[in-house]
Amino acid sequence: MEKHEFSFITDELKEQIRSFRFDNGMKDAGRLVACGDGVLTIEGLTNVKNGELIYINGGKYALAMNLEEKQVGAILLTNAYDLSEGDLAYSTGRIVSVPVGDELLGRVVNPLGLPLDGGKPIPGEKLRNIEAPAPAIFDRAKVDEPLYTGIMALDSMIPIGKGQRELIIGDRQTGKTAIAVDAILNQKGKDVICVYVAIGQKIASVNSVIQTLKAHDAMDYTVVVCSTASETAPLQYLAPYTGTAIAEEFMYSGKDVLIVYDDLSKHAVAYRTISLLLKRPSGREAYPGDIFYIHSRLLERSAKLSEKMGGGSLTALPIIETLAGDISAYIPTNVISITDGQIYLESELFHSGIRPAVNVGLSVSRVGGSAQCKAMKKVSGQVRLDLAHYREMAQFSQFGADLDLATMAVLGKGARLTESLKQNQCAPKKMCDMVVSLVITMKDWLSDIAVKDVNPFLDGFLRDLHLNHPELTDRLEREQTFSDEDADKIKEYLTQYKESRKA
Amino acid sequence: MKKQYIGKIIQIIGSIVDVKFDNHLPNQNELLHVLDGDRMVDVEVLAHRPGGVCRCIALEPTEGLSRGLQVETTGTSITVPVGEQVVGRVVNALGKPVDGKGEMTGEYHSIYREPPSLIEQSPATEIFETGIKVIDLLTPYAKGGKIGLFGGAGVGKTVLIQELISSIATKHNGRSVFIGVGERSREGYEMIEEMTQSGVLQNTSLVFGQMNESPGARMRAAFTGLTMAEYFRDVNRQDVLLFIDNIFRYVQAGSEISALLGRMPSAVGYQPTLSNELGQLEERITSTKQGSITSIQAIYVPADDLTDPAPATIFSHLDATTVLSRKVVEQGIYPAVDPLESSSRILEPHIVGELHYNTAKRAVETLQRYKELQDIIAILGMDELNAEDKLLVYRARKLQRFFSQPFAVASVYTGFEGKYVPLEKTIESVNAILDGKCDDIPESKFYFIGDLSDLEEYKG
Numbered sequence: 001m002e003k004h005e006f007s008f009i010t011d012e013l014k015e016q017i018r019s020f021r022f023d024n025g026m027k028d029a030g031r032l033v034a035c036g037d038g039v040l041t042i043e044g045l046t047n048v049k050n051g052e053l054i055y056i057n058g059g060k061y062a063l064a065m066n067l068e069e070k071q072v073g074a075i076l077l078t079n080a081y082d083l084s085e086g087d088l089a090y091s092t093g094r095i096v097s098v099p100v101g102d103e104l105l106g107r108v109v110n111p112l113g114l115p116l117d118g119g120k121p122i123p124g125e126k127l128r129n130i131e132a133p134a135p136a137i138f139d140r141a142k143v144d145e146p147l148y149t150g151i152m153a154l155d156s157m158i159p160i161g162k163g164q165r166e167l168i169i170g171d172r173q174t175g176k177t178a179i180a181v182d183a184i185l186n187q188k189g190k191d192v193i194c195v196y197v198a199i200g201q202k203i204a205s206v207n208s209v210i211q212t213l214k215a216h217d218a219m220d221y222t223v224v225v226c227s228t229a230s231e232t233a234p235l236q237y238l239a240p241y242t243g244t245a246i247a248e249e250f251m252y253s254g255k256d257v258l259i260v261y262d263d264l265s266k267h268a269v270a271y272r273t274i275s276l277l278l279k280r281p282s283g284r285e286a287y288p289g290d291i292f293y294i295h296s297r298l299l300e301r302s303a304k305l306s307e308k309m310g311g312g313s314l315t316a317l318p319i320i321e322t323l324a325g326d327i328s329a330y331i332p333t334n335v336i337s338i339t340d341g342q343i344y345l346e347s348e349l350f351h352s353g354i355r356p357a358v359n360v361g362l363s364v365s366r367v368g369g370s371a372q373c374k375a376m377k378k379v380s381g382q383v384r385l386d387l388a389h390y391r392e393m394a395q396f397s398q399f400g401a402d403l404d405l406a407t408m409a410v411l412g413k414g415a416r417l418t419e420s421l422k423q424n425q426c427a428p429k430k431m432c433d434m435v436v437s438l439v440i441t442m443k444d445w446l447s448d449i450a451v452k453d454v455n456p457f458l459d460g461f462l463r464d465l466h467l468n469h470p471e472l473t474d475r476l477e478r479e480q481t482f483s484d485e486d487a488d489k490i491k492e493y494l495t496q497y498k499e500s501r502k503a
Numbered sequence: 504m505k506k507q508y509i510g511k512i513i514q515i516i517g518s519i520v521d522v523k524f525d526n527h528l529p530n531q532n533e534l535l536h537v538l539d540g541d542r543m544v545d546v547e548v549l550a551h552r553p554g555g556v557c558r559c560i561a562l563e564p565t566e567g568l569s570r571g572l573q574v575e576t577t578g579t580s581i582t583v584p585v586g587e588q589v590v591g592r593v594v595n596a597l598g599k600p601v602d603g604k605g606e607m608t609g610e611y612h613s614i615y616r617e618p619p620s621l622i623e624q625s626p627a628t629e630i631f632e633t634g635i636k637v638i639d640l641l642t643p644y645a646k647g648g649k650i651g652l653f654g655g656a657g658v659g660k661t662v663l664i665q666e667l668i669s670s671i672a673t674k675h676n677g678r679s680v681f682i683g684v685g686e687r688s689r690e691g692y693e694m695i696e697e698m699t700q701s702g703v704l705q706n707t708s709l710v711f712g713q714m715n716e717s718p719g720a721r722m723r724a725a726f727t728g729l730t731m732a733e734y735f736r737d738v739n740r741q742d743v744l745l746f747i748d749n750i751f752r753y754v755q756a757g758s759e760i761s762a763l764l765g766r767m768p769s770a771v772g773y774q775p776t777l778s779n780e781l782g783q784l785e786e787r788i789t790s791t792k793q794g795s796i797t798s799i800q801a802i803y804v805p806a807d808d809l810t811d812p813a814p815a816t817i818f819s820h821l822d823a824t825t826v827l828s829r830k831v832v833e834q835g836i837y838p839a840v841d842p843l844e845s846s847s848r849i850l851e852p853h854i855v856g857e858l859h860y861n862t863a864k865r866a867v868e869t870l871q872r873y874k875e876l877q878d879i880i881a882i883l884g885m886d887e888l889n890a891e892d893k894l895l896v897y898r899a900r901k902l903q904r905f906f907s908q909p910f911a912v913a914s915v916y917t918g919f920e921g922k923y924v925p926l927e928k929t930i931e932s933v934n935a936i937l938d939g940k941c942d943d944i945p946e947s948k949f950y951f952i953g954d955l956s957d958l959e960e961y962k963g
Binding site for chain 2: 046047048049050051052066067068069095131133134135136137138140141142143163280281282283284285287288289290292293296297300301303328329330333334336337338340341342361362364366367384385388389392404406407410
């Protein structure tokens, strides 16, 4: 009998030892049991929330990603130097949040909201969670106001509206960032706040963007969120969410905001790194299953808000880099299927001198048309189709088909139109200039001008028009409407200008 | 009131939550509530694990949840409102109203049920006109049939589905159900606006599980809308129009969940259960002797690859497939229907009639021949073709352009008024082009017209 009781006690002891867990009251604290590659395994922290910020001795921060039965998988947001097994970790009770508000304008910050520009610290009186739900369907309004990029090829054929998400996609060195930067420059004096998010870029590239913005006085209304190539994958992963939180603060206070994500391919790679290190199962191209979801929930946060919600808007220009022009790879099609259209840049066009190198056939804007102003809509309705038909016809006629007169006319007009859409970097055009140029080329009033002379001719004419007929250009810019009488007047002025050139 | 049991969260990875129950294990597909202070998060049981653990999928974001939180059982699966109360209403993936028009107190049904049996189903054999030339001629849709609109990103699926809603749903007398699965919230907003203005909304129920929602919610949205449509069909014995934009997102949500569950990935990283999951949904979208469901489903084609497992599996469930192609988009032809890839099960002489059948056959043959000749033209040039083939090429190109059509819903982008073309006019016009009655009209005139009577040059 006694013996039996004795074995009962040892069994009990064995059982207790087996089921012993590192707990001893450390609900909000834990201990590092493994670290490497920026991934931490922490025991304890039983109360930690999913997505909570964890503080580690020595001033480091990590993000709780996997809450497993006996341990927590976390990703390190700072560098991993001097971390070792046994270090203490504490839950902070905060989901990652960053300082937001007017004091960020003109600043360069990292994804945790710390300044990178050597300026004074950001007070952070107002914080915002970097993850936030997208505006609900009934909090939205129709995208009906244009956001001009100042690039004629875009504003006429692929117009962007406030609250739209328009993808910029193309191979490296095709001018993707240039378009985004031009769009930011063109917001000067238009009461639009811009946020530029650099994800996994090399520092030199980010720097040159900042210099360009400064040189054109665009930093006054711009915030730059920067995670460079050397930073940890988690930080790169957080950057676009941080940028969006900063932008949302302005949007919800009723302002119009433009955000550029440069670029989401690197963001996808950063997320893949994290997922693989956390041993989450992988799918296509080794990307994790929820790779679509991380981009969809990011980009769905861009919206045009209803009057009730303050009427602000967040317009997004995400950038995706393709390899060898393959827009049907996994990440590119994912993002194309999220955005409201895409601007497709092609290296062949770029090299043959058509800049911006927009492939009009594959570029589309799903909502922009309803956001164009009356004048632009009137003159640009046909531009896209005319160009598509011109290109198809040009290809077909290469093979020696007999060309009728109608076809010859289509070809000539198409060539001049293509020429007139070429535009230099950092040279945004005014709305009225674009309208006038388009009217002239679309009505085929330039058939007596050689294709290579189209641009100098148009520039000269526009200068002349502003000088001699300011009442017309001013009214166009102000009222944004264009009537048939205006077209007649332009034709008259054009004839005069052509005469004066001959003389 | 069923007895409630309480469990505890023991693990959270992404949207997957493990809950341990000590005495009673809830059923598979049962809805559970996680109690997180004053917030309640819905999760659904997916599987049972050893040790009294339920593996669950969260239907809402899991950020902010922690281990140890209490979870209560509900004793039922997800139930959604059905019947007249949902007409003219907008609900989310879980059947909760989001339009601010108040709670629904009527009948609720579980979103899970078996498809109608073999003897209950009735096949579709009657054509219904859409007014879209290329569709009516080459891929005629059937009343009570299942129609798929396939297309890669940005080739115009949603615009086509919106056009179909505006041309069919406005004339349809029965009920319509629109399900938005994993698509853009902006489109959801515009759809509601459009339906309110055209008056379609008062006969329509809308369900949205858009792309900003968790994969669990996106996947359930399809079942929620389908349950409503089934009720109209079975109980109210009505003919129902069901629009789903987009079925691919249902598969995609399933694959996200599968990866999070740690299931072994199948071809191209899809879930191993792809065809079962799809069968469970698609087999319920069907017409019975009581009433019909005519479904129009948009299917996103990832990476423009029709052999991708998701679209390839969906193909076999459909009666008519309209394939939109990027090549056609590049030519500036909208709707960008690829006439050689699209097909319809009812394009048979005994269903559509000899004239329609023969016209369609001729049109396809001409386009196919042109496609074959394109290689020769690219290498040797047009001059090397014989006179007959040259004529064929010019007629085929006119036909391609004739198949473009201005849409009412796209008039803001194109600046053209929408045009509805009756089927007879389409057949007549196509025959005229193929018979050479338009040989002297330049091909650029054929862009974005209705039937041939829109051409001044055409004498008839």
